[in-house]
Amino acid sequence: MSASITNTTGIPIRGAVAGDHAGISAWFRRHAASLTWLLPVVAITVIVQAWNMSGTPQRIDDEGTYTAQAWAIMHLGEITHYTYWYDHPPLGWIQIAGYTGLTGAFARYPFAVEAGREAMVFFSAVSSILLFVLARRLGAGRITAAAAGLVFALSPLALQYHRTVYIDNVATPWLLAAFVLVLSRRQQLAGFAGAAACLGIAVLSKETYLLALPFLVWMAVRRADRSTRRYTLSVAGAVLVIIGGGYLLLAAVKGELLPGSGRVSLFEGITYQLGSRSASGSLFDPGSLANAAASQWWALDPVFIVLGSASAVVGLFLRRVRPIAAMLVFLLAMMFRPNGYLPVPYVIMLIPFAALLVAYTAERAVLSIAGRVRTRTRLGTGTRRGLGITWAVTTAVALVVSVPLWGTQLRGFVLGNLDLPMQQAEQWVGDNVSKSSRLLVDDAMWVDLVEDGFARNNVVWYYKLDTDGAVERQSPNGWKDSDYVITTDSMRTGGNSSSDVRQAIENSTAVATFGSGDQQVEVRRIHAEGRTAAQTAITRASDLRKTMGTELASNPALRADDGTKSQFRAGQVDSRAMIALGQVLADQDVRVDRFTPLTGETGQPFRTAVLHTSDVASAERVAATLDAMSESFRPASVEREGERLTVTYTPADPTTTATSAS
Known part of the structure; x- marks a missing residue:
């Protein structure tokens, strides 16, 4: 039986050659073993990311921006909801808009960012599939490829940022696709051109993904057939330039390529990102933004950070993954550059490749121990086995340590409602x-x-x-x-x-x-009017409420316990409610329950009062009295149940106090 690699997925299969099978059913039969491992991983990715995505993490400003920009495309016909100033290429949120438009996601959720988070589930699922395929094309076994996908899906660091609406998540599947295509063994011209197109889309989704270019070129040079290398690489380069040129053309057509009076420009956007943007400071400075970003990452998953970084170093000694390992080391080193800017979502680009290297190096270690590694090396079998044991033990210890840490973090993601x-x-x-x-x-x-x-x-x-x-x-x-x-x-x-x-x-x-x-x-x-004047007015308003409350607490028609009367005397009750209650007490006795704040209004004047009358007819009379009051003193709502009434007023300006119902 011979082994071959398919043109579309690169998943090695045995007992099949091109043309032996045709049709969808034959494709599934050929790839059944791989799909058996891949599909559960994708399902886990989707379930874990979608479960309680509206509760944790709390929505943040950045994801609101990308969501609003996608919404603006669909609802306003504009590329952003404010002036577009070329801070990022727009293709990232254009893709989010495409997903939400095709699926009607904005109509399914009470909060718009949730629609954006649903789009992130889709992009993560695609990334999971491509990560599996990439691992297989690099020679990893199915179990190893699945393990990489599980790390990608379940690491708390990954889950935190994959759930968040970042355009980095949109760029990630395109970068993975670029590496998958550049590993094409057949039809290299199409594969290299496709890889260039995917990288171009990734960069126009998030510009920092351009950092992967040298390593993708490295892998392309290694894989290219010598007889056609110059031609295939030239075509790929032309494709990348054309796609990048589309962004320049957009700015030129809008007359915003170069700076000018009263307008934004692409040039200014680029210079802002590369030079004028405030630096994040040193990772080692506890007060710097870079340190704050890294601290967030570390708090989420220190084990994956350490193991992934170490796997990148180990990967430098493994020929098949050396370009990817070098890229990860380079991206890690970029975090330490002086006077640079370190965005919080920077880590998203690193996660899939770190997951891949963790799984791949663990597999190589096991194969070394078993004596099944056939590579050209100066190391003897015993040395390779010793190194394999060392790395296998290191990975196993990391796995044991990570299980309880991941369990605690994942419970928070599934059950918490930080939003x-x-x-x-x-x-x-x-x-x-x-x-x-x-x-x-x-x-x-x-x-x-x-x-x-x-x-x-x-x-x-x-x-x-x-x-x-x-x-x-x-x-x-x-x-x-x-x-x-x-x-x-x-x-x-x-x-x-x-x-x-x-x-x-x-x-x-x-x-x-x-x-x-x-x-x-x-x-x-x-x-x-300013803080000082406002505070003076607030103090005056509080004193007026205290005076009114003291008078009301002494009204013989008021039936209330000492605690409730203390609330009146302390000026803790809305003046409109007290004036209205005074009108009611002129007609009949009323019992007032202890005041409690509405949700979120602890420390504010109580604006909801629960009243009790002697009978239903008296309650109807109270409701009529309240309804007949002038607009300034009429409650926003009066809910009546038998002889019980719940009276609620709108929030009042804290600097004012109503003093008369006339």
């Missing part, structure tokens, strides 16, 4: 903030709030407040033209570079707070 504060804040804003208000927001909320009825120009991504000329023209007074700022961890950290955003936060007071720590989300009322 709940974000969801609650969006719900609160939708229910309690006037649709005519102007909001400064994290981009993760932008699409949701626009679809909820807020005017597009009134929902301002905080990053654009003082960096986009169109937004600045809409806000001639800067932060003072906004009514609310909704702060998240992304805004509290990334917004520090903006004076306007910083002042908006400093000159505002929280009216609703959800969650705690890094997951905390605050809805804050902005005070254009």
